[in-house]
Amino acid sequence: MGEVIVVTSGKGGVGKTTTTANLGAGLAAHGHRVVLVDADIGLRNLDVVLGLENRIVYDITDVTGGHCRLRQALIKDKRFEGLFLLPAAQTKDKTAVSPDQMKALCEELKQEFDYVIIDCPAGIEQGFRNAIAGADKAIVVTTPEVAAVRDADRIIGLLEAAELRDPKLIINRIRPRMVRHGDMMSIEDIIDILAIDLLGVVPEDEAVVISTNRGEPVVQDERSRSGQAYRNIVRRIKGEPVPMMNLDEGGFMSRFLRRMIGLS
Amino acid sequence: MLEFLNRVFGREAGGSKNVAKERLRLVLVHDRASVSPQLLQTLKTELIKVIEKYMDIDEEALEINLDSNETQVALVASIPVKGMKRVTRHLASGI
Numbered sequence: 001m002g003e004v005i006v007v008t009s010g011k012g013g014v015g016k017t018t019t020t021a022n023l024g025a026g027l028a029a030h031g032h033r034v035v036l037v038d039a040d041i042g043l044r045n046l047d048v049v050l051g052l053e054n055r056i057v058y059d060i061t062d063v064t065g066g067h068c069r070l071r072q073a074l075i076k077d078k079r080f081e082g083l084f085l086l087p088a089a090q091t092k093d094k095t096a097v098s099p100d101q102m103k104a105l106c107e108e109l110k111q112e113f114d115y116v117i118i119d120c121p122a123g124i125e126q127g128f129r130n131a132i133a134g135a136d137k138a139i140v141v142t143t144p145e146v147a148a149v150r151d152a153d154r155i156i157g158l159l160e161a162a163e164l165r166d167p168k169l170i171i172n173r174i175r176p177r178m179v180r181h182g183d184m185m186s187i188e189d190i191i192d193i194l195a196i197d198l199l200g201v202v203p204e205d206e207a208v209v210i211s212t213n214r215g216e217p218v219v220q221d222e223r224s225r226s227g228q229a230y231r232n233i234v235r236r237i238k239g240e241p242v243p244m245m246n247l248d249e250g251g252f253m254s255r256f257l258r259r260m261i262g263l264s
Numbered sequence: 265m266l267e268f269l270n271r272v273f274g275r276e277a278g279g280s281k282n283v284a285k286e287r288l289r290l291v292l293v294h295d296r297a298s299v300s301p302q303l304l305q306t307l308k309t310e311l312i313k314v315i316e317k318y319m320d321i322d323e324e325a326l327e328i329n330l331d332s333n334e335t336q337v338a339l340v341a342s343i344p345v346k347g348m349k350r351v352t353r354h355l356a357s358g359i
Binding site: 145146149150153154157179181182183184185186189193 | 279280281282284285287288289291292295296
């Protein structure tokens with residue numbers, strides 16, 4: 001029996017879909033059977049982030065509406081054995097799937113997959129309520145900005161009200177240099193405010209833009225720092241204790257030396 | 265230790281993040297203190313019950329609100345008193 005994890009944030013544009021894609025690909029790379037469910041009905045995006053947009057025949061509303069069998073709507077990933085996508089509908093709205101249908105769908109997927117990861121739509125309306133209906137656990141994604149952290153706080157309250165206790169936090173797009181200069185909230189600042197457990201921190205990284213352009217999750221990019229950050233998060237989800245990555249470019253000494261010779 | 269090093273190397277955390285953090289803290293105090301009108305009404309009814317044991321109050325003019333300044337949130341009640349009640353014997357005997 002697998003577990004259902006919903007990836008949510010409140011605010012849009014903080015990296016829910018990118019996170020979902022990378023966690024899914026990363027878990028599949030460890031040999032798990034994973035299905036990613038795009039619950040952002042009407043604004044389908046997980047397919048393009050994964051580079052699977054050309055393969056969609058049926059979507060989630062075809063499954064809940066009984067127009068096809070679940071197996072027919074699942075799209076197999078090109079690169080990762082064991083990774084599947086259940087795409088959102090593009091032409092319907094957020095009420096096209098009810099919370100009860102979502103629960104039933106999650107129950108069915110749990111029988112066959114180790115991890116069911118749901119990409120939640122932005123906002124706190126019905127789309128959010130549908131997306132979390134069948135979840136066992138929640139991951140909250142935020143960025144180090146006032147608006148994103150405020151919305152994350154609201155989402156944490158709503159998750160707890162919906163009995164999804166103990167959500168885990170991913171801080172995305174942190175810029176270590178700005179944090180060092182006191183111009184961006186640090187990991188500690190955000191944890192202090194939100195008071196939830198940290199699952200991981202992903203640095204701002206051009207590699208994410210490049211990999212998303214190509215439709216390839218950055219988690220498979222061995223050289224990128226964001227890829228490493230996602231690989232660490234994946235191992236933490238599996239229950240391994242992985243220390244938080246040192247986000248400073250270069251070690252302390254190299255920064256010290258660069259500063260001495262006036263490079264930074 | 266890290267803070268000390270930051271200071272030595274001129275990376276004193278005095279930038280805009282402190283502004284962000286403080287603004288966020290205040291806005292969250294308000295967000296988290298959001299109280300439904302229904303809850304406020306229940307509170308009002310029960311408050312009246314308690315106070316009426318001791319004083320004659322003007323129920324119609326009673327006002328209860330959540331108020332906040334820059335550092336805290338307060339429950340502010342304005343309760344016009346018409347007169348004192350004669351405290352009953354068992355209350356006076358110290359219960």
